[in-house]
Each structure stands twice: as C-alpha cells, then as structure tokens.
Amino acid sequence: MPNEILNVVALQKFFFTTQGTVRAVDRVSFSITENETLGLVGESGSGKSTVAYTVVGIYAPTDGKIYFRGEDRSQPVAKRPKSLKRAIQIVFQDPGTSLNPRRTIKQILELPLKVHHLTAGDRKLEVANLLRRVELPADYMYKSPHMLGGGERQMVAIARALATEPKLIILDEPTSALDVSIQAKIINMLIKFQEEMNLSYLFITHDLSLMRNVATRVAIMYLGKICEVAYTAEFFRNPLHPYTKMLLSSIPVVLEEEEELKPTKVISKGEIPSPVNVPPGCSFHTRCPVRKEICMQADPEMVEASEGHFVRCHLVSGQEAVASS
Amino acid sequence: MPAPLLKIEDLHVEFKVYEGVLRVLNGVQLIVNPGERVGLVGEAGCGKTTTMKCILQILPSPPSRTTEGRIFFNERDIRQMKAHEIQDVRGKGISMIFQDPTAALNPVFSIGDQLTTVIRCNSRTTLSKKGIHQRAITALREVQLPDPNRIFDGYPIQLSGGMRQRVCIAMALATEPELLIADEPTTSLDVTIQDQILRLLNELVDEHGTSVIFITHSLGVVREMADRVYVMYAGCIVEGAEKSELFSDPLHPYTRGLMSAVPKLTGGGIAEGIPGRIPDYLDPPSGCRFHPRCPYATEECKAERPELTRIRGSHEVACFAVERGEINAQ
Ligand SMILES: Nc1ncnc2c1ncn2[C@@H]1O[C@H](COP(=O)(O)OP(=O)(O)OP(=O)(O)O)[C@@H](O)[C@H]1O
Ligand SMILES: Nc1ncnc2c1ncn2[C@@H]1O[C@H](COP(=O)(O)OP(=O)(O)O)[C@@H](O)[C@H]1O
Ligand SMILES: [Mg+2]
Numbered sequence: 071m072p073n074e075i076l077n078v079v080a081l082q083k084f085f086f087t088t089q090g091t092v093r094a095v096d097r098v099s100f101s102i103t104e105n106e107t108l109g110l111v112g113e114s115g116s117g118k119s120t121v122a123y124t125v126v127g128i129y130a131p132t133d134g135k136i137y138f139r140g141e142d143r144s145q146p147v148a149k150r151p152k153s154l155k156r157a158i159q160i161v162f163q164d165p166g167t168s169l170n171p172r173r174t175i176k177q178i179l180e181l182p183l184k185v186h187h188l189t190a191g192d193r194k195l196e197v198a199n200l201l202r203r204v205e206l207p208a209d210y211m212y213k214s215p216h217m218l219g220g221g222e223r224q225m226v227a228i229a230r231a232l233a234t235e236p237k238l239i240i241l242d243e244p245t246s247a248l249d250v251s252i253q254a255k256i257i258n259m260l261i262k263f264q265e266e267m268n269l270s271y272l273f274i275t276h277d278l279s280l281m282r283n284v285a286t287r288v289a290i291m292y293l294g295k296i297c298e299v300a301y302t303a304e305f306f307r308n309p310l311h312p313y314t315k316m317l318l319s320s321i322p323v324v325l326e327e328e329e330e331l332k333p334t335k336v337i338s339k340g341e342i343p344s345p346v347n348v349p350p351g352c353s354f355h356t357r358c359p360v361r362k363e364i365c366m367q368a369d370p371e372m373v374e375a376s377e378g379h380f381v382r383c384h385l386v387s388g389q390e391a392v393a394s395s
Numbered sequence: 396m397p398a399p400l401l402k403i404e405d406l407h408v409e410f411k412v413y414e415g416v417l418r419v420l421n422g423v424q425l426i427v428n429p430g431e432r433v434g435l436v437g438e439a440g441c442g443k444t445t446t447m448k449c450i451l452q453i454l455p456s457p458p459s460r461t462t463e464g465r466i467f468f469n470e471r472d473i474r475q476m477k478a479h480e481i482q483d484v485r486g487k488g489i490s491m492i493f494q495d496p497t498a499a500l501n502p503v504f505s506i507g508d509q510l511t512t513v514i515r516c517n518s519r520t521t522l523s524k525k526g527i528h529q530r531a532i533t534a535l536r537e538v539q540l541p542d543p544n545r546i547f548d549g550y551p552i553q554l555s556g557g558m559r560q561r562v563c564i565a566m567a568l569a570t571e572p573e574l575l576i577a578d579e580p581t582t583s584l585d586v587t588i589q590d591q592i593l594r595l596l597n598e599l600v601d602e603h604g605t606s607v608i609f610i611t612h613s614l615g616v617v618r619e620m621a622d623r624v625y626v627m628y629a630g631c632i633v634e635g636a637e638k639s640e641l642f643s644d645p646l647h648p649y650t651r652g653l654m655s656a657v658p659k660l661t662g663g664g665i666a667e668g669i670p671g672r673i674p675d676y677l678d679p680p681s682g683c684r685f686h687p688r689c690p691y692a693t694e695e696c697k698a699e700r701p702e703l704t705r706i707r708g709s710h711e712v713a714c715f716a717v718e719r720g721e722i723n724a725q
C-alpha cells in the first residue's frame with residue numbers, strides 16, 4: 071500500500087447567499103498517495119477551486135473530513151499548525167494577482183524562508199537558489215512581478231511554493247492563462263520537481279488532454295460532485311460516465327490519432343445548471359443522452375466498475391447489479 | 396479563380412504609448428476567397444485582434460497608426476474609402492463576433508432592442524417594423540436559443556455566457572454579411588459549450604455561404620473551423636496552408652514548436668515548448684521576429700525579414716531555413 075498523503079472524505083462546502091444555498095462541493099471523496107498527481111477536471115463552476123481552498127484551509131468545510139498523512143486536519147487555516155501550512159502549498163491560476171505587486175521577487179521569495187532564521191546573506195543565496203531551480207536568472211530578485219511575463223510570474227509562484235519544502239502542492243489551473251508554448255515549459259518543470267522532491271500534486275484543470283500527459287489518476291467533477299475516477303490509461307481507454315464521454319468528444323484535437331481515441335460522438339447539449347438549483351436525482355440527467363426514469367429520482371452511488379475505476383451512474387451501477395446477481 | 400473577397404497586403408500598424416512606439420503589425424498579408432473559412436491562429440498578443448480591427452477600421456487613433464498597407468474588400472481598398480462607405484462595409488459587408496460576449500452586448504438594452512437596431516440599420520432592403528421583428532425572432536431561432544420570444548424581451552444579464560455568444564452570433568448573421576470575423580468566440584466558454592457553438596457556427600456559415608475568418612489561439616479549434624489556416628507570430632504571418640497540409644506538414648519552426656507543445660490525447664508527455672517569450676513590441680527583434688527563439692537562426696535571419704514564399708499549392712512560409720533547404724516539405 072503506497073503512502074497516503076491526503077484523504078478527503080465526504081467533503082461538503084456550501085455557501086449561504088441571499089440567492090440561496092450554493093452547493094459548491096457536495097460529498098466529495100478522494101485520496102492522493104505519495105508522488106502521485108490526481109487530476110481534478112471539470113467545467114467552470116463545478117467546484118474545483120472550492121475543493122482546493124477547503125483542502126488548504128482557506129474555507130472551513132461545511133461537513134466531511136480532511137486527513138493529511140493520517141491526521142484529521144478538517145480545522146480551518148487559522149487553527150492549523152505552521153508545519154501543516156508549510157506542507158500543503160497552493161499555486162493559483164492567475165500569477166498576476168497572486169504575487170504582491172508592491173514587493174520585489176526577493177521579498178516574495180524570502181517570506182517563506184523567514185522561519186529558518188537565516189542571515190541576510192544566506193537568505194539572498196537561498197532566493198537565488200530558488201530562482202535557479204525554476205530556471206530564472208538570479209538578478210530577477212530585484213524585479214517586481216509586473217516586469218515579468220505571465221509564464222515567469224507563474225515560475226516565481228511555483229518557486230514560492232517550493233520554498234517551504236511541501237509534501238503536497240495544489241495547482242489550481244496553473245497554466246490556463248498561459249500560451250501553450252509557455253505551458254509546456256512549466257509542466258515539464260513541475261514533473262521534474264515532483265520526481266526530485268517526491269511531491270504529490272492535486273492538479274486542477276479543465277484540460278483533459280493535459281491530464282492525459284500529467285496525471286496518475288483523473289477525477290471528473292460536475293456540479294459539486296465527482297462522477298468518475300480512474301487511473302489515467304484506463305480512464306482514457308474506457309470512459310464510462312456519459313458526462314465524461316461528452317467532455318472527451320467535445321475536445322478539439324490536432325492529430326488524427328487523437329480523433330480515433332475520442333468516444334463515438336456524444337452530442338453536447340444543454341447548459342450546466344446552477345449549483346443553487348441542483349437538479350434532483352443524478353444532477354447530470356438534464357443533459358444526459360442516455361438517462362432513464364430512475365436518473366431523475368435517485369442520486370446514484372459511486373461504484374467500482376473495475377479495479378480503481380469508480381463511476382457514479384445508474385446505468386453503470388445497474389449493469390453491475392445485473393452482473394453480480 | 397474569382398477575385399479574393401478580402402486581400403490584405405503588407406499591413407503595418409503601430410501604437411504610440413507613453414514608453415514609445417509599439418511596432419505591432421509587421422507586414423501582415425492574407426487572403427480570404429469567397430465562401431472560404433480561413434483560420435488565423437497565434438498566441439496571445441501576436442496581433443490577431445489588431446489585424447481584424449484594422450480591417451474594420453475600428454482601431455482607436457491615436458494611439459494606433461497604420462503606417463503602410465492595403466486592405467482590399469471586394470477589390471476596393473478600405474483604407475481609401477469614405478466614411479459612409481466604411482460604415483456600409485461594417486454594417487452589410489463584414490460582421491464581427493468578439494471573445495467576450497458580455498462586453499459586446501449593452502447591458503441596459505433588451506436583446507430585442509439590440510437585435511432590431513442592427514437589422515434596421517444594416518438591412519439591404521427597407522423592412523417594416525413587423526418584418527424586422529420577424530427577422531430578429533428568426534435569427535434567435537437559428538442560433539437554437541430556446542423560447543426566442545422570451546429571449547427577445549430579456550436582458551443580457553439573464554443569459555449564460557454560451558447563450559450570450561449565441562445572441563452575438565444571431566446579431567452578426569442577421570444582416571447576411573459576406574464576411575464573418577469571429578475573434579476567439581469560444582475562448583471564454585467551457586469545452587462542452589464551445590463544442591455546441593462551433594457546431595452551430597459551422598452549420599450557419601454553410602447554410603448562408605458566408606466567408607469566415609476564424610481567430611483562435613488553439614490549434615485544435617482551428618482544425619475544426621477552417622479550410623485554410625494562417626499562423627501568426629509577433630505581428631507577422633509566418634505560414635499559411637490548407638488545413639490538412641498545415642497539420643500534416645508544418646514547416647515554420649514556430650508552427651512546429653506550437654504543434655508539439657499542444658498536449659495530445661494520445662499521451663506520451665509534453666514536448667519542451669518554445670524557449671523564451673514573445674518579443675517586446677517597443678524594440679522588436681530585427682530581421683525575422685522569431686529568430687531569438689529559433690534553433691535554425693543565422694546571421695541572415697537576424698539581418699533580413701523573410702518574405703512569405705509559396706512552397707506548393709497554397710502552402711506559404713516565411714522562413715530562411717526553409718529557403719536554405721534546412722527544413723523540407725514531406
Ligand atoms: N465565496 C463564495 N460564495 C458564494 N458562492 C461561491 C463562493 N465561491 C464559489 N462559489 C460558487 O461555488 C461554485 C463552485 O465554484 P468554484 O470556484 O469552486 O468552481 P471551479 O470549478 O473552480 O470553476 P472555474 O473553472 O470557473 O474556476 C460556483 O457556482 C461559484 O459561483
Ligand atoms: N489600443 C492599444 N494601445 C496600445 N497597445 C495595443 C492596443 N491594442 C493592442 N495593443 C498591443 O498590440 C499587441 C497585439 O494585440 P492584439 O492584436 O490584441 O493581439 P491578439 O488578439 O493576437 O491577442 C499587444 O502587445 C497589445 O498590447
Ligand atoms: Mg476555479
């Protein structure tokens with residue numbers, strides 16, 4: 071059994087607004103083992119960032135448990151010990167706003183090093199070292215964030231996360247705002263750091279093609295719930311949930327070989343409902359091309375269709391029931 | 396071969412800003428034939444939107460200045476046209492759909508108000524009030540919006556991003572333009588909604604026989620939407636070819652780098668990408684603007700700007716390494 075780093079159990083995060091209750095994350099469970107990348111994929115508003123913010127402690131969970139290396143860490147960030155804050159880091163989508171524009175890169179990267187009680191000279195060396203690791207020139211420490219390109223700012227954000235020697239880094243769409251030619255460099259760097267530092271990643275994105283190349287396992291989120299999880303190769307070879315199939319067949323690709331890997335066209339229809347008015351039963355039923363009567367009434371349970379491949383769909387669990395009876 | 400519907404020759408556009416002059420467009424040249432769907436692909440800031448705004452003559456001036464170039468629409472240079480002629484081109488000849496459908500719609504007018512205004516001002520024939528209303532409802536139905544009558548009376552904020560983009564498409568096509576310019580129309584949308592909008596656009600332009608310039612930063616999207624594709628880098632067209640040829644036999648080092656950097660569903664990891672970043676337009680590189688990032692760069696590339704040169708058929712490339720025979724077509 072590989073070392074479990076993070077275990078999230080029936081996590082719930084609701085926002086109570088004047089418009090009603092936003093069921094942003096509704097009983098989401100997943101785990102991440104050492105050195106693993108879990109890709110959390112979903113369309114906008116599906117609750118990916120809310121999961122991320124709850125795991126790092128920016129939000130307190132409405133219900134459910136977060137275990138980090140076996141210990142219950144469901145408490146909000148203010149009550150978390152420093153060591154835990156250092157062990158779980160987060161990198162945001164927009165490197166422009168996540169770095170303080172009034173600070174130099176040196177000041178930004180020094181902050182997480184403060185606990186080490188280093189001398190000024192040693193801190194400077196350490197900052198230069200961090201910059202070198204993300205392949206930026208040492209004299210960048212005297213620049214401020216707005217003088218850097220989007221890709222370079224994201225490298226600084228990654229360097230800041232690495233500075234505390236974390237075990238788990240949550241990457242919330244780290245390359246969505248960047249061009250693909252820049253994305254490639256950042257992704258390869260992240261893969262290198264993972265190997266060097268034995269890191270685990272919770273990698274949030276809406277890009278399934280990217281996850282094919284980066285994730286150990288892929289989880290699909292829809293309206294606050296996970297609807298399918300599987301090991302990457304299995305996930306792309308044998309997608310089971312109708313929503314996964316719709317997503318996969320909607321992806322524009324560049325190669326004929328990729329076209330052949332897409333499931334037979336599942337015509338995308340309808341729009342994502344609001345998380346304030348989650349449809350009853352299976353929340354995907356309003357857009358599902360294969361829905362049955364039961365899908366409008368009962369929310370399906372997660373079942374293990376094959377080893378490590380979990381799906382939350384009546385059509386799949388129905389077959390399971392038939393097969394096992 | 397009929398005359399091109401649109402022909403841009405050697406277009407240079409700069410912006411005067413506080414820090415100096417941004418020399419953005421550097422000899423853009425492209426052609427759209429009647430009935431053709433042309434893709435324009437390039438990364439953020441390469442000048443795609445600037446080129447399109449220049450066609451429609453809607454670049455703010457100052458700060459912009461078109462220093463050189465000709466833009467022929469139906470064989471007449473838009474830059475030489477009188478104000479009312481340009482107005483005609485904008486209203487009846489060319490329509491545009493923008494990336495952000497929220498900004499494109501006015502929040503204080505109803506969808507119906509905005510749609511009927513566009514139809515009334517730009518229709519080729521004079522229509523009755525009832526005729527205009529009918530045309531608007533038909534346009535909303537055409538973009539597959541549910542309950543067009545309700546949408547007609549509604550306001551933009553009541554619609555989702557995907558529905559707003561459908562309204563923008565309805566407005567752009569309601570005047571039956573000869574050329575539709577779609578500037579990243581799905582970039583702000585989710586992939587399943589993008590899929591719906593792309594299918595819709597393809598159906599509609601097929602039906603109406605509209606010519607299209609489809610702008611995107613995504614090679615995957617351009618592959619769905621274009622017959623012929625131009626690749627743009629730092630204010631220059633670096634390559635153009637029939638879609639199938641561009642994807643099977645890209646020649647320009649930038650096109651190749653971009654192609655290999657796209658994550659593939661087939662897996663196998665991500666290629667290294669392209670070193671460096673796009674140049675600063677205040678002080679763009681001499682010669683070929685791609686040379687500081689190019690593995691093939693020589694003194695020649697630093698000194699001179701390569702011309703877009705025909706390789707075969709409609710495949711053209713602006714690259715000295717191709718001319719020198721260091722990169723060969725298959
Ligand atoms: N602080 C908040 N108060 C109220 N509602 C919120 C809050 N944060 C998020 N939500 C809502 O919860 C839902 C999930 O949001 P979240 O940001 O987690 O989605 P996401 O999957 O990260 O989307 P995106 O891809 O757009 O980043 C959305 O409907 C959002 O509007
Ligand atoms: N009004 C303007 N003033 C100053 N610079 C501008 C203006 N419009 C565009 N630019 C600059 O021109 C370059 C090309 O921009 P744009 O045409 O919007 O690129 P794209 O659409 O390919 O992303 C960018 O560097 C941008 O900052
Ligand atoms: Mg998010």
Ligand SMILES: [Mg+2]
Pocket residue numbers: 443444445578579
């Ligand atoms: Mg643009």
